[in-house]
Amino acid sequence: MWVLRGLRNGVVTTRWPAKPDPYADEWRGPATVLDGGRGTAGERGTAGERGTADRLDQLCPTGAIDQREDGGVTLDQGKCICCGRCVTARPELFGWARGPASGALTRGGLVVPEIAETDEDLAQMRASLRGRTRALGRSVHLRHVDAGSDGSEEWELQALLNPVYDVHRLGVFFTASPRHADVLIVTGAGTRGMAEPLRLTYQGMPDPKIVIAAGTDAVSGGLLADSYATRGGIGEILPVDVWVPGSPPSPFSLLHALLLGLGRLPDRQSAEVTP
Amino acid sequence: MTPVTAATLGAVLAQQVAGGSRFAGLFGTAEPRGVLISAHLADSGTVRTMNVLLPAPGDNYPSVTVRVGAAFWYERELQDAFGLVPVGHPRPEPLILPLPNGAGWHPRPGEQVDAPGVAADPDPRALPRHVTGPGLFTIPHGPVRSGVLESIEYLVETPGEDIPHLNMRVFYKHRGIEKRFEQMPAADGVLLAERVEGTASVAHALAYCHALERLAGCEVPLPARLVRMLHAELERVAGYLDVTARLADAAGLAVATARFSWHKERVLRLVSRLCGSRFGRGIVLPGGIGGLPLAGSAEVLAETARLEKAIGADSAALMGTSSFLDRLRGTGPLRPERARAHGALGPIGRASGFADDSRFTRPYDAYPAVEPAQLSGHADGDALARLRVRMDELGQSFGLIRRAASELGQVAGQPLRADCEPAEGRAVGWAESPHGEVLYDVRLAGGRIVRCRPRSASFHNLVLMHEVFAGDILTDFPFIEASFGLCVAGVAL
Numbered sequence: 014m015w016v017l018r019g020l021r022n023g024v025v026t027t028r029w030p031a032k033p034d035p036y037a038d039e040w041r042g043p044a045t046v047l048d049g050g051r052g053t054a055g056e057r058g059t060a061g062e063r064g065t066a067d068r069l070d071q072l073c074p075t076g077a078i079d080q081r082e083d084g085g086v087t088l089d090q091g092k093c094i095c096c097g098r099c100v101t102a103r104p105e106l107f108g109w110a111r112g113p114a115s116g117a118l119t120r121g122g123l124v125v126p127e128i129a130e131t132d133e134d135l136a137q138m139r140a141s142l143r144g145r146t147r148a149l150g151r152s153v154h155l156r157h158v159d160a161g162s163d164g165s166e167e168w169e170l171q172a173l174l175n176p177v178y179d180v181h182r183l184g185v186f187f188t189a190s191p192r193h194a195d196v197l198i199v200t201g202a203g204t205r206g207m208a209e210p211l212r213l214t215y216q217g218m219p220d221p222k223i224v225i226a227a228g229t230d231a232v233s234g235g236l237l238a239d240s241y242a243t244r245g246g247i248g249e250i251l252p253v254d255v256w257v258p259g260s261p262p263s264p265f266s267l268l269h270a271l272l273l274g275l276g277r278l279p280d281r282q283s284a285e286v287t288p
Numbered sequence: 289m290t291p292v293t294a295a296t297l298g299a300v301l302a303q304q305v306a307g308g309s310r311f312a313g314l315f316g317t318a319e320p321r322g323v324l325i326s327a328h329l330a331d332s333g334t335v336r337t338m339n340v341l342l343p344a345p346g347d348n349y350p351s352v353t354v355r356v357g358a359a360f361w362y363e364r365e366l367q368d369a370f371g372l373v374p375v376g377h378p379r380p381e382p383l384i385l386p387l388p389n390g391a392g393w394h395p396r397p398g399e400q401v402d403a404p405g406v407a408a409d410p411d412p413r414a415l416p417r418h419v420t421g422p423g424l425f426t427i428p429h430g431p432v433r434s435g436v437l438e439s440i441e442y443l444v445e446t447p448g449e450d451i452p453h454l455n456m457r458v459f460y461k462h463r464g465i466e467k468r469f470e471q472m473p474a475a476d477g478v479l480l481a482e483r484v485e486g487t488a489s490v491a492h493a494l495a496y497c498h499a500l501e502r503l504a505g506c507e508v509p510l511p512a513r514l515v516r517m518l519h520a521e522l523e524r525v526a527g528y529l530d531v532t533a534r535l536a537d538a539a540g541l542a543v544a545t546a547r548f549s550w551h552k553e554r555v556l557r558l559v560s561r562l563c564g565s566r567f568g569r570g571i572v573l574p575g576g577i578g579g580l581p582l583a584g585s586a587e588v589l590a591e592t593a594r595l596e597k598a599i600g601a602d603s604a605a606l607m608g609t610s611s612f613l614d615r616l617r618g619t620g621p622l623r624p625e626r627a628r629a630h631g632a633l634g635p636i637g638r639a640s641g642f643a644d645d646s647r648f649t650r651p652y653d654a655y656p657a658v659e660p661a662q663l664s665g666h667a668d669g670d671a672l673a674r675l676r677v678r679m680d681e682l683g684q685s686f687g688l689i690r691r692a693a694s695e696l697g698q699v700a701g702q703p704l705r706a707d708c709e710p711a712e713g714r715a716v717g718w719a720e721s722p723h724g725e726v727l728y729d730v731r732l733a734g735g736r737i738v739r740c741r742p743r744s745a746s747f748h749n750l751v752l753m754h755e756v757f758a759g760d761i762l763t764d765f766p767f768i769e770a771s772f773g774l775c776v777a778g779v780a781l
């Protein structure tokens with residue numbers, strides 16, 4: 014009975030990234046700054062308008078938005094919990110990034126508009142990652158550790174196994190044993206209680222290994238950053254290779270981050286921007 | 289009635305519970321005068337709060353657990369958070385924050401002081417080992433789990449010839465949520481509430497907002513009440529499908545697992561189609577909602593009809609798979625009298641004949657107008673009954689989704705939010721999550737949060753795992769854990 018029922022699932026599997034997938038492409042990712050962070054913010058003149066503009070820094074509950082000296086605005090997507098306040102309050106300035114390509118290979122790569130990173134740093138980092146991914150075969154084993162998530166990140170990771178995403182088709186498998194794992198995918202803001210178990214899991218993995226910080230909490234600590242109980246993201250505990258924001262990140266964003274870490278995609282596939 | 293004191297609290301609560309009230313929580317708040325201990329009792333129509341001040345520098349009081357067993361974890365949490373010792377408690381060891389002996393530091397939620405630079409690194413060595421000696425052993429499972437699961441440690445203590453005892457260590461995920469709420473503007477609190485248990489974001493946002501709305505005395509407009517019900521029920525459907533998929537997975541039924549995970553994916557996609565978030569975040573705001581569904585009623589009705597049909601067919605197939613039913617039948621039984629005494633919440637309580645569904649006993653939003661469906665009332669208390677309860681309720685939820693979607697088509701043009709900016713006061717709010725009732729005790733001053741204590745159904749129910757564990761961690765345990773279907777994030781906060 015179950016065998017027959019199973020056959021009907023074949024058609025639901027996405028072909029992304031080989032073929033575009035509308036759900037992936039339309040996904041409402043973290044907030045972004047429209048128009049390179051200048052636009053109206055640069056033009057503000059009257060005291061009244063300045064009043065509004067001065068509150069830009071206060072708009073975001075996690076402090077992701079920053080107003081530069083020159084009047085331009087930056088947004089750290091690694092801190093964005095996708096609450097939408099900036100998009101609602103200042104639609105001329107902020108919009109949603111669309112698509113699955115929200116992850117980046119550097120923490121700074123999550124700041125929009127892009128901050129100047131020295132090319133050597135980026136090149137060095139890419140070379141280091143390439144050195145490690147070359148050693149991995151077509152089939153890759155993933156170990157997940159929850160370091161203080163809200164529980165939704167686990168759902169989105171588990172979703173990668175459902176017939177829609179079916180990561181097995183890409184040669185990706187979850188493993189229970191750190192000794193067989195190539196990739197460590199970590200969720201949660203980095204509770205102090207999980208710091209030691211997380212470190213032990215990392216140490217138990219053979220080299221070379223890749224670490225993915227999955228979700229805004231794992232990237233920066235999100236709303237919980239830096240308290241007596243929680244660190245400001247797992248980067249304070251482990252060296253991170255791929256940073257993927259989202260609250261939680263969608264399965265497609267996780268898949269993108271994974272392929273990015275494995276060197277099977279370009280960094281920051283151009284994310285389309287819509288208001 | 290004579291005022292309740294710390295000395296009489298246990299006796300008074302026991303009397304209330306014997307009289308039919310449900311013990312719903314025991315929380316503390318640090319105040320300049322001492323620690324205010326608040327006990328919550330749920331009745332038909334309302335939740336009552338009893339307050340007892342333990343004057344500073346008092347640090348102990350007679351344990352409530354001695355008389356009301358359901359307070360077992362609550363008192364351990366009070367001890368970690370405030371340093372209060374429940375005298376006579378059967379196992380007064382740290383629960384959410386085991387600090388090295390003599391650390392002497394406690395987060396003391398309610399005390400409006402920042403603690404910059406305090407790093408409270410939990411130390412498992414601060415926890416006593418109860419089972420020591422030759423031939424006696426303890427087997428740990430976790431905190432890093434073998435599947436994609438939240439972190440928790442289960443310790444099976446095997447004291448010689450006796451039945452093994454299950455000890456749960458939940459402190460690994462303690463995130464300091466209660467202190468984080470403090471001093472937040474009241475409007476921001478909902479963002480954190482949504483993240484207390486990410487798989488019950490809507491229910492947590494609702495319970496928090498209900499408390500604010502009670503304080504403001506505002507009436508949520510009808511379209512907002514309908515949209516809230518729509519999202520709350522979609523969240524329930526997703527949660528129940530998750531439990532079903534996990535149970536099928538535990539039984540090694542690959543196709544059934546795939547199909548139920550696919551249905552769950554479709555629900556999450558529908559939710560994201562409606563509001564941009566797969567978890568309904570940003571929908572519930574104090575006084576109403578953030579916006580109408582981005583898809584029209586017709587689309588919602590069509591997709592839910594397709595889903596319900598597909599789920600119905602697969603459920604019938606699953607419940608006709610005898611090898612599956614055999615694994616669940618008799619597994620992890622919770623006796624009805626234990627469920628009642630503990631006030632077991634949600635599907636766990638209902639599967640043991642104890643039903644206090646706050647949607648219907650203390651209705652809110654669009655639920656007052658809803659007649660609860662007549663469910664068949666499975667009450668065997670085992671993993672199978674817990675699944676059957678959920679399957680029955682899936683049908684009820686689909687009915688409520690249909691109802692909300694069709695009524696929404698008739699309320700176009702009405703406002704979506706009432707003014708809700710309370711500045712002062714204290715109120716309790718609740719909502720029925722997929723795991724059971726979520727309770728929020730919120731206190732404001734000057735428009736900011738002074739104290740916010742969320743109590744998840746997961747915290748209240750997880751401790752019942754002690755009761756139903758029969759000593760076998762390998763074979764039965766995955767079914768018990770999946771059939772409880774709780775969220776670890778909501779436990780140690």
Ligand code: SF4
Nearest residue numbers: 073093094096097099
């Ligand atoms: S969406 Fe919310 S969290 Fe993200 S940048 Fe805008 S205000 Fe900040």
